[in-house]
Amino acid sequence: MKTKKLFAIFALVIISTIAYAQKGTIRGTVFDGSTGETLVGVSVVVKDTYIGTATDLDGKFALNVEPGTYDLQLSFISFQPLTVEGVEVKADDVTVLNNLELNESTVELKDVVVTARAIRNTEAALQTMKKKSSVMLDGISAAKIELIGDGTAVEAAKRVTGVTVEEGKYVYVRGLGDRYSKTTLNNLDIPGLDPDRNSLQMDIFPTNIIDNMVVSKNFTADLPADFTGGLMNVTTKDFPDRKRISVSVSTSYNPQSNLNSDFLTYDGGDTDFLGFDDGTRALPSNIPSANSLLPTPSNASNINNFVNSFSPTLGAKAATSFLNYSAGISMGNQIDLNPDSEKAPKLGYIFSFSYKSEYDYDDEVVFGDYKKVIDDSDPELIYSTLRNGAVGEKNVLIGVLGGLAYKTNYNKIRLTAMHLQNGASTAGQFNIDNNGDAIGQSGYTAPSDRLQYNQRSLTNVFLNGTHVFDDAGWELDWRVSPTFSISDDPDIRKIAFTENSGGEYEFLAGAAGYPSRTWRELSEINNSAKIDLTKDYTVRGEGAKLKVGVSHNYKTRDYEITKMGYQLTERVVFEQADPSLFLRPENIYDGQNGYIYMIPESSESNAYEANVNNLGFYVSNEFYALSKLKTIVGLRVENYVMRHTGQSQNGTRVLDNDKVLDSFDFFPTISFIYELKEDQNLRASFSRTIARPSFKEMSFAQIIDPISNSIFNGGLYEVDEWDGNLKETYINNFDFRWEKFWERGQNISASVFYKDFTDPIELVRITKAKASTEYQPRNVGEGELMGVEFEFSKNLDLISPSLKNFNINGNITLTQSEVTMTDAEYESRKEYEKEGQSIDKTRNMAGQSPYVINAGISYNNIESGLSTGLFYNVKGETLSIVGGDVFPDFYTSPFHSLNFSLNKKFGEEKRTKIDFKVSNILGQSREYFFKSYEAKDQLGELRNPGRSFSIGLSYKF
Template sequence: MKNLFIVFFVLVSVWAQAQNGKIRGTVIDGTNGETLVGVTVFVKGTTTGTITDLDGKYSIDLAAGTYDIQISYISYETIIVEGVEVKANDITVMNDVHLGQNVQDIEEVVIKAKVMRTTETALQTMKKKSTVMLDGISASKIQLIGDATAVEAAKRITGVSIQDGKYIYVRGLGDRYSKTTLNGMDIPGLDPDKNSIQMDIFPTNLINNMMVSKNFTADLPADFTGGVMNVETKDFPERKIFSVSVGTSYNPDMHFNADYLTYEGGDLDFLGMDDGTRKLPSNARQEAIPSPISGHSSEEANAFINSFNPELGAKSKTSPTDFSIGISYGNQIDLGSNKENYADKAPKLGYVFSASYKSKYKYYDQYEYGDYQLNKDKSKFEMVNATTQDGRLGEHEVLIGLLGGVAYKTNLSKLRFTVMRLQSGESKAGQFYIDNNSLALGQSGYLAYANNLQYNERSLTNALLNGKHVLNNTGWEVDWRISPTLSISNDPDIRKTAFTFGENDTTFSAGAGGNPTRIWRELKEISLSSKFDITKKYKFKGNDASLKFGASYTYKDRDYEIIKYDLVNFGGQPTWNSLDANLVLIPENIYPYGANFYYQTDYSNPNPNEYSANSSNIAFYLSNEFNVFAKLKTTLGLRFESFVMNHTGRDQAGAQGSSFGKVLKNEKVLNSFDMFPSINLIYTLSNEQNLRASFSRTTARPSFKELSFAQIIDPLSNTIFNGALHVYGDGGGNLSATYINNYDLRWEVFLKEGQMFSVSGFYKQFEDPIELVRIPEQQTSTEYQPRNVGDGNLMGLELEFRKNLAFMSLNNLNLSGNLTLVDSKVEMTDTEYNSRKSLERNGEDIDNKRVMAGQAPYVINAGITYGLRSKGFDAGIFYNVKGETLSIVGGGIFPDVYVKPFNSLNLSVNKKFGQTQRLLIEFKVSNLLNNDYDEVYQAYKAQDQTFKKYSPGQSFSIGVKYKL
């Protein structure tokens, strides 16, 4: 009987607890925008309450009802929030409460409760009080717009543009000068040669905010210039997150198209990984692979050739629509009760999890590549085509993203562990007609028809362990982070089969179009990043001040290899009677039968197209934030970085043992110890206005690939990337880091309800910028190399506004926009200047300055949104464009290549259904203007000619999301 009574008592207690609800919220220091630790939050007239933890957050368990909540802190005003309604089994999330310092005796401030947290206002407070120039977007703004992924939401941030639908660039500068971090840590992306992580894998319901720092402070890594974007994910969701979303997208040009090109892959392609179908044959790494000229028997040679997949041609198939599915789950658990004792430090456990799957199909019925030259006759302005390609291309991309994290928090400490796994697989199949012009310099003249089959498999596994500790009542705070990452990128069995033919030929051969080739590329990179930051808060002249110092260490190690095989004919060039590439490797054509086809390779040990590289970066910094005067806040910082890059590799001659060759064995190719100073000033003109100024010095370092002997061919465009260690004429052979001096000035006005206006000016000086340059000496092929060009500078202007139209009685209509204007100049090296002057057109006057590569002259973001929150309806139309941008630097007979503006106009409509608005239906239309992507050659008084062109078409997508 006693035991039954105990069980009954426990069940009653649990049932009673289940009838309770929770109040949650955050308290912020109204003077500096930071969260406040140890603020007393309790139900007025009772002892039920709690205190805020190290994140300024609080949580109180209460029975269903209506309460007045009192919030107080020593030397700050006391705020009473009246009429806070608590519902059983529900969570009431209150507004962020901003406490002002109590400089004189004032009465208690009384406000009425609002259950929706205005995170856009909180973010605006952060921007207003920060000593650095911040721009960003909050969770509430993301929800209003209806963006599903981080990359879509990032388009709304001042000065931000999106490349390839995945990567974020700031202020029109390219990837080299922009950086993306996740929860404050520098992690690589699926493309290991980019500074930016692929942003379309992060669901927005797990994001607290995304902030872009436009200027450098000593606690940030020094290798960015345009800006660094930090994506902050949730660790302690204020409400339980459990949502499922599915979506599909239809593009009339690409989906349900019977001409879509593909080829047979593996059984695991749908998971973004090859199952071994494309793997390199086991004996393909022998120094003498089985062939008619290697001394192996005919049977061994025949068996070796048959170990390769015989499929060489693309085939047509009807393409399905895009498909996506996602699930997110998160919550926080109180590991104890604090409802009776407001000083109780009950620990909490938070967790988040997200899984997403995306399958995208693209088909281009007219995909163009071109290679053009200046006419040798200086009196003729129009360019001469060297090679043009025009054909069809089908692409299928699978992207899987997994993100999970758990966090444990007491009032003064927090531990967080996050794991992320990204898996991507992209299959391409193309068929192109190639026209090579014998009238162009270095060209033989031929017609060809090529089949291209490619597969790229990438994976990234990252972990983050983070601890944050506040030493009670001492002003000391410690934050430490460790983040290892494993990145793998493989291109297994890239196949190109080009048939060369004449206008009246009925037989086709390898000829000038090249032998059928197969390429395997493998990359593996391990990186370890770690850092710690220590902050001491103190008083200076009666105002809040903070001293911050710390250190970081980053180590990266990469192995990369390329192996190539050519199909040749024993006794002559291969010939075919059909354009069907799949007939090439039928049994009767393989050695020793019929056409006698067999594979040969230039693979050797050591492999000239293989390298190993590692780098280490040790950094220390010191930063002090204080008020010089009551209205002038200053942050002074100095960062030290010791960076070393080592390389193991060799050129072709070195691999063959020639005394003229170059061979490096773990030798330093970059070694620097640099100081990066920064000063940031903010002058408070009024409670709503700031004037900011800053100076900093930053850097941009070459990547492993750039500072190597690698030679990487793109089979589709038939272009070749050459590592900077190769010497061509007066260029190449080495590459040094770029150093940049940054000057910024901003005036900003903050208004009610998230409205604001700002004007910013900036100026940057570049020492030895790195740009991708066409190699003038390589006239028979299209080859590029990264090189240091002459010093450069740019100046720019940014405008941003957010305004609602309530003054016109249009309370639900909001306008927002930002404009970035940039004027850039690079002083050419003598080599580049002389090569341009040598082919100067009649009437042309070339000076020694040009625009910077990768720098857009303008970036525009604009949006109109209409929202009826009570009806769960939001709609908006958004515009984004980046100005014409130099992408590849020409010289000699080769003109410059520019990316033309792509006018992106998108429509988004969201509607929530049900009494609790848990069901959301999203409808979007992308590329309303039906713009084409276009890169062109440009020359004096000449018509633009195509470098690369395709039409993405218009897409219509619908998504359904349900919150459980």
């Protein structure tokens, strides 16, 4: 009897499960049509039934119904009711209604009726948010990214007005460089794989995990104060609208870099393909003392064992490179845990994995260094050192992201974890030509080899909670995000053979020097946390919003460098400049024979520890001062303390966790938005922001680039007229903007902006270092910048209805910048003033482009699944490194980037997609020049990325 009862219960469970599985789901998001914000508590009912629910704190709802076609009725107090007709539901499938807008009611409530197809406007919510936002912003939504078919975040960022993408990965805004641009992830600081940049590498994020990307072009109190040009925030998805599993593969071919038998490389470790070294390049854990490595018979065993503990490979070799390739998989879904519960709990999950392997080869690389001649009547520049050669690089990038989110109607908790692993193996061969006629040069020629491996990893955990107190009108949002990052250069190898007068080769300290090996280790911990509290209320019947919050950011970095230099007990001459001849076993000192030994050459000034504590508090109030004049007033306060442990290069200044920056700053902001019409705004704002030195800049360290041989010196290093007192830059920002919006994401705007800089930081050539290429970050005086910006995005249906799927967009930014030099810089320039030249005490700002042009034309056809576009970008000639004395200024030349993309979706549900892209269609090279009064521009750096063709295939299950 009991068995029969158990069987009956089991059968009922199975039947109910089958019945439930045969149902379909309707999911959607409801927005306030006047503000673009989601609405909480909207009643959503299936017409003529008792089936209904309410939107949660994200404005989302879910209804489980039998297969069929339904009408939905949406209602909310003080808003016009909305009826959505013809919603088709299939068994075991999800029907998504992306953007449902409720508009504020008039005196007489009217029921608005739309069809399900009509409300699938992919950009509606973002367009409304741009129009009603308290900041000047632009962005791109997940829906539009999916429509266009961009594979990575950097590709999508190119479509945001005012954005420039540098080196294929870094996002800059309005032509301002990295120092004045900032990227955040889920509204929190996160360091990229390059810990010395504000900008995050955007090519590491697949677009299928992105909810939206938004660029704020002016500061408000709830944002971090350390940006000026713009802040891009990337928001990752937490609750996918439907179950999705997506896989993708792609390959690309660059005739210059791929399938090239001359590609330069060297033997590494067995795990290089995973983006990290397996220990092949590791420094021994126990390094003998310098005394035990000196060439004496008693030390012979130590020397022989130590030298032989390293790889004997010091030179690059040629090998055939493979095609570039990448692969990825992502999945996500949300599960209704108890659909009949009033709390409607849901569980969402996402997972993404990506792998990318790329080759880069350039056999026409140039690094040059030029100086002015002493003769005042001769304006031409003379080279001091030229390096011409080839560089090969293999780059591997692995990304893993996983997340869980739990949500009820008024509470949400989400947890996301991400790990990025990057390994780059670089081999270069150069011919060095040092000019003895230039100031400070000895004059020599030398063939050289450079080998480097850089491994970087980033692990980020993001925990976020949002809680809505509906009756009280309060919302609480808290976020915590620790990040652990590592950047190591194990075993950088350099060897250069100085050619003597007899055509033979040797090692000379006064010329190309002796072979060396260097290990650099950098580890950093970044922990960001913030709490935001928002209160919605009314002023004279108009909506208002009060926001208060507190944030804390803690960073700590540990940097260490170890250098081993090869020494010779006697003069040795080689007939060939072949690195494989150097470390032969018979050449290593053994007490009687051989001549090679190694000794540590590390400098304590190149190692440092540093940490930052940044505590912030803000209050902001948004209200209508007049019926059409929205006013946003805010104040942010930040207490920023940076501490440093290290010592100067001469050892006279030693810091032990000493404060090197200590500021308590107020950052006021006020913005006015006058609503000229429903679709037009006139904006004006003032704000005060800051740009702070990085850990590397606020150090004594000397860091040598192993490829170009240039040397970075930390800002604490006292040299020339510089006192080692590097300070923050304070910026006053004034912005004015007129903007007009149309449907389907179309808009036009015109802006004027002015920025005043106090103590701007720029890279300056160290004039004392006549024999080497050295530069340093310094405060350079007072600066100002003014500019205009014009943006547009318009469908071509204004010409003909047949062109409705074509869109043309672009933006042009024109700026004029000026820096008033310090007395030291002005005098150093005057000392080498040429005949007929009159040096002013002002010049252009470093890092600021005089113009930026972004333009694109695209075709998107939803029905056919075809999307294609041609996109162009260029920045004007930009001062990169400030000269002085005998050193001319160093400029970046314009790089005309023209790229083409095409993707086609196939199948009834458009689940299969093929992508085709052509990058750098014009075959442009990246060029940097030295410029001086009436002198011919001289090439300082030349890199040719080549033209690449890629094809990819993806499928969504």
